[in-house]
Amino acid sequence: MERRSFLKKASVGLAAGAVATVAAPVMAQSALPSLKWKLASSFPKSLDTLFNAIETVAQHVKTATGGRFEIQLFAAGEIVPSAAVLDAVKDGTVEMGQSASYYYVGKDPAFAFDCAVPFGLNSRQQSAWMWSGGGLELMRDLFKDYNIHNIPCGNTGVQMGGWFRKEIKTVADMKGLKMRIAGIAGQVMGKLGVVGQQMGPADIYPALEKGTIDAVEWVGPYDDEKFGFNRVAKYYYYPGFWEAGPQLSIYINLKKWNELPKEYQQALEDACAFAHVQMQADYDVKNVAALRRLVAGGTKLKEFPKEVMVAAQAATLQLYEEFSAKYPRFKKIYGPWKKFRDDEYLWFKVAERAYDSFVFSQSSRR
Amino acid sequence: MERRSFLKKASVGLAAGAVATVAAPVMAQSALPSLKWKLASSFPKSLDTLFNAIETVAQHVKTATGGRFEIQLFAAGEIVPSAAVLDAVKDGTVEMGQSASYYYVGKDPAFAFDCAVPFGLNSRQQSAWMWSGGGLELMRDLFKDYNIHNIPCGNTGVQMGGWFRKEIKTVADMKGLKMRIAGIAGQVMGKLGVVGQQMGPADIYPALEKGTIDAVEWVGPYDDEKFGFNRVAKYYYYPGFWEAGPQLSIYINLKKWNELPKEYQQALEDACAFAHVQMQADYDVKNVAALRRLVAGGTKLKEFPKEVMVAAQAATLQLYEEFSAKYPRFKKIYGPWKKFRDDEYLWFKVAERAYDSFVFSQSSRR
Secondary structure, eight states, X not given: OHHHHHHHHHHHHHHHXXXXXXXXHHHHGGGOOOEEEEEEESSOTTSHHHHHHHHHHHHHHHHHTTTOEEEEEEOTTTSSOGXXXXXXXXXXXXXXXXXXXXXXXXXXXXXXXXXXXXXXXXHHHHHHHHHHSSHHHHHHHHHHTTTEEEEEEEEOOSOOOEEESSOOOSGGGGTTOEEEOOHHHHHHHHHTTOEEEOOOHHHHHHHHHHTSSSEEOOSOHHHHHHHTXXXXXXXXXXXXXXXXXOEEEEEEEHHHHHHSOHHHHHHHHHHHHHHHHHHHHHHHHHHHHHHHHHHHTTOEEEEOOHHHHHHHHHHHHHHHHHHHHHOXXXXXXXXXXXXXXXXXXXHHTTHHHHHHHHHHHHSOXX | OHHHHHHHHHHHHHHHHHHHHHHHHHHHGGGOOOEEEEEEESSOTTSHHHHHHHHHHHHHHHHHTTTOXXXXXXXXXXXXOGGGHHHHHHTTSSSEEXXXXXXXXXXXXXXXXXTOOTTOOOHHHHHHHHHHSSHHHHHHHHHHTTTEEEEEEXXXXXXXXXXXXXXXXXXXXXXXXXXXXXXXXXXXXXXXXXXXXXXXXXXXXXXXXXXXXXXXXXXXXXXXXXXXXXXXXXXXXXXXXXXXXOEEEEEEEHHHHHHSOHHHHHHHHHHHHHHHHHHHHHHHHHHHHHHHHHHHTTOEEEEOOHHHHHHHHHHHHXXXXXXXXXXXXXXXXXXXXXXXXXXXXXXXXXXXXHHHHHHHHXXXXX
């Protein structure tokens, strides 16, 4: 009895303490620090839809924190090169980064799950995996070992398959094709006989023009149009089956993240969510207009032949088995990811597929 | 020359003023008010995926503002009934609301564009319209007249077509069918001979069990399962062509919104964006598991026959012409919305459709 009465008192005491704790942050407001962070992006400003995401994040965070938390933005190459963003955040060269995690498959192929893997999830399914399907926890567990806290921030939607100088009718037509394509996608293409080429953005157009390469994949109509690929390659293939829903990410140095006041963490996380929706929305609007212009200018839109898709999918699944045997991190994520993918396909093939198929078939292409 | 030099000086002065303005909020932090607002939802707590969105918004806003801005949540009926939320926010009975804007088509059918119209946009297209396609501006212009600032906050994805006691094979089978369906969807169904019935959630199950009604549409597998409709109706139809991407919204009394410090406005807007992504993600995860259980329990999944879809689409387009003739607000929004819809269908039928069709056709239904 006495012990119980003691416990009762103790719990009242705790409750009072809790009230005090709730009130405390109000008093502590004036103590919130003024911060000026650097963010290094993997992208140039010319990829304006991608770059706009970090402009949005910086602006929203600044507003939400009354101007106290400022994020300075640096385009690719200004502080570190495009593919060095992860290391720059890991090592604390900058507090934050913006990147596409599949740039780091050389460190571990598991990084690709944070962005896109061939024959993976579409944009909405990728968000479902990250927000509600356990994906974010799995990815944070990986990034933690690289001293990084990652936040999803944007998606392009399914990308195009790229620009080809010649028509592709069979799998045999892929053999020996020199294509600018990298990462896991490059390895899948390699299994079909494509000779993958890595080159920086500035070198792609002249290489395609001269015929040094036969094909190039970049992003989608809006971003591709700026390069003028349509002037030197006639066929524009879809879909980019290696990038069905590529997600962009914000990286934050883990120590810096942990030092942030809860208020700033929340402002940053939610600003990234706003930019996440905005990027997909912007691409969905800009790509239509660009596609119209390209087609009006003579570009031939072509769907990859089914046999190419089937062969590429088989090559992809084989590659995943090879990765699983070789990379424990990949294997650990691939298992639950594969189950999630199968579940999503099951659900989307019912109502979403039925609706989309009907309305798209009723609309004419103009 | 002198005038020009004067202008030059003036602009320097303005720039200095701007710097001062940027610095000011830091000083003003301690003056940020403690607020406790009431939010009335149109939904019961049992619709937990919908209700969770406002729990997320309240929690994130509280954290981002260091506990100073609290939002108390009230389920449907606790302060006002489900369909009275718009008026409650408009009149200032509560500061905020959560609702589905198509509940208010009785005031003006234009409200439906903020949520869903039959044969409208899918979830991602709806977000594209609101964030990047001019939709938000058009809807805010409408809500302003009702003294409300609206923020998109969540989407269910395409809903199911509902539970039917008998199989639907032709348009003729729809004639005389008593179906629980309301709003614009009810009017479309009316044109096919369906007798629409309005009833509260508690009355639906007994009515379907007794055969007072022949069919009911509610949400999707996860929410429908809780009602046990599968025990009294065998056929589960898809897609809910009247709700391809129904968006939920947060309403804020316009005067209250304008009084909010910029910091709180930003925290609230971004918290809604987080909840927006989260709701769709949650539904995409929960619906699969529920659908599996329903099908395992004997539910017959059926796609609406194409002739029903074609007839319903024709009836819908006719209805929109009638609305446009009668309601200037509807007409004003329908024009640009229709153009946007056509654009999105054009874009989605290329790469997105090609990718989804391929991978869904390769996956087996388990």
